[in-house]
Amino acid sequence: MIRKVLIANRGEIAVRIIRACYEMGIRSVAIYAEADRFSLHVKKADESYSLGSDPLAGYLNVHRIVNLAVSTGCDAIHPGYGFLSENPQLAEACARRGITFIGPSAKVIHRMGDKTQARDAMRRAGLPVTPGSEGNLANVEEAIELAESFGYPVMLKATNGGGGRGIRRCENRQDLRSNYDRVISEATKAFGRAEIFLEKCIVNPHHIEVQVLADSHGNAIHLYERDCSIQRRNQKLIEIAPSPQLDEAQRQYIGGLAVMATKAVGYTNAGTVEFLLDQDGRFYFMEMNTRVQVEHTITEAITGVDIVEEQIRIAAGLPLRFRQEEIVRRGYAIQFRVNAEDPQNGFLPSFGRISRYYAPGGPGVRTDTAIYTGYEVPPYYDSMLAKVIVWALGWEDAIMRGERALRDMGLYGIKTTIPYYLQILRHPQFRSGHFDTSFVEAHPELTRFHHKLSNDDLALVLAAATVAHTGF
Ligand code: ADP
Ligand code: ADP
Ligand code: MG
Helix, strand or coil: CCCEEEECCCHHHHHHHHHHHHHCCCEEEEEECHHHCCCHHHHHCCEEEECCCCCCHHHHCHHHHHHHHHHCCCCEEECCCCCCCCCHHHHHHHHHHCCEECCCCHHHHHHHHCHHHHHHHHHHCCCCECCECCCCCCCHHHHHHHHHHHCCCEEEEECCCCCCCCEEEECCHHHHHHHHHHHHHHHHHHHCCCCEEEEECCCCCEEEEEEEEECCCCCEEEEEEEEEEEEECCEEEEEEECCCCCCHHHHHHHHHHHHHHHHHCCCCEEEEEEEEECCCCCEEEEEEECCCCCCHHHHHHHHCCCHHHHHHHHHCCCCCCCCHHHCCCCCEEEEEEEECEEHHHCCEECCEECCEEECCCCCCEEEEECCCCCCEECCCCCCEEEEEEEEECCHHHHHHHHHHHHHHCEEECCCCCHHHHHHHHHCHHHHHCCCCCCHHHHCHHHHCCCCCCCHHHHHHHHHHHHHHHHCC
């Protein structure tokens, strides 16, 4: 079994992994950039090591991280999500140095990280794949020819993209021409790779993804689906498990497809197969994420399976503990990504000191975060500050619990997306459980709400007024 794990990540996911390690009797090693010196993951791990002053370089330095794992006596590395999690070089370097990488093989990461290769593999495995180019685009003329063969709108996408970036919708030929170079430059800047490809745009689809677990003994199961249709600019905001918009037959079908995909590519560890569901009820494979996802929490809530623990067990070579028929699903779970952004101001990032924080509690509520009162939110990273996860037996109960938990939560000193989520929760369309990826854009009025001043806000206003008045 694995005895000591280096966590090659930061913030809430690092804390999440440390918690799993603790419960498994595994020692944990945290790494941090100086900007993260006061992050909770640094305090919670058994040992912590500084990677220097650059806020990002350390978290992305494969050799330094693997060397540190070796020199601190770790036998495994957990990459979390983002950073090096989908970089085959980390998995490869681990294999060379005798460190267990908690994730799939470098070969599978490489293949699934390239969206055109992944599409190709899935097509060959017999999965329905979104219509589009067979490989990368050679030039804009090829893009136009293809787009006109299956009709506008189309999507230009970065082949190595992720995190919702490097994707543009094109309504017509002119649009396609003007976006072509733009997407290439975005892809180069964000992912260091210029390759792009084209997909038919599925108009107002549902984003449905399936959580899978596969061991190194040929067993693969799914843990049902998540509905991530509540997105802004292709980035998920609220996720739900299971999808309130699928019937049981669709649920079985999509779960089966995901397991088939997992086996077809020789996948091991936890992964996610993402699909688009169109307005006519057809599913299309979109991509596979070869890591733990931000929203793994809601699957844990409805199945009781600790996904991070399973990741570690699988990496240690143990066979899966559950057969498909032993996975029992119960109730509904919703996750809210609490971002340090101002919804009333175009979701502008909001950084600074958290003057006061307390987590929501009570039945069916979980909070995953690395913040605390007095914590200073650094400007260098993802804006996600916390994840609030609620669970209840019924869909309406889960909505009420979500509203209650978000109101219970206290987070002062910076702007967050909490009041925006309260608006969404009250919207009849959301409550009906029938919405697609156009919901956020179709309801700009939800970002205009009356902001009630908290005691902390009032204190700040008073302090500012005092300074203005007295000069101190
Ligand atoms: P999930 O698929 O788990 O919902 P997201 O797409 O929200 O995750 O991404 C989680 C984090 O990982 C974000 O910080 C995002 O910017 C980062 N990320 C995801 N894919 C990539 C990638 N290919 N390159 C760089 N960062 C990525
Ligand atoms: P990422 O790797 O950044 O997560 P995805 O390929 O998973 O990128 O796409 C992110 C989101 O963009 C999807 O959840 C969906 O809302 C939208 N999207 C992507 N491809 C299409 C498509 N062909 N048609 C419609 N929407 C799409
Ligand atoms: Mg995706």
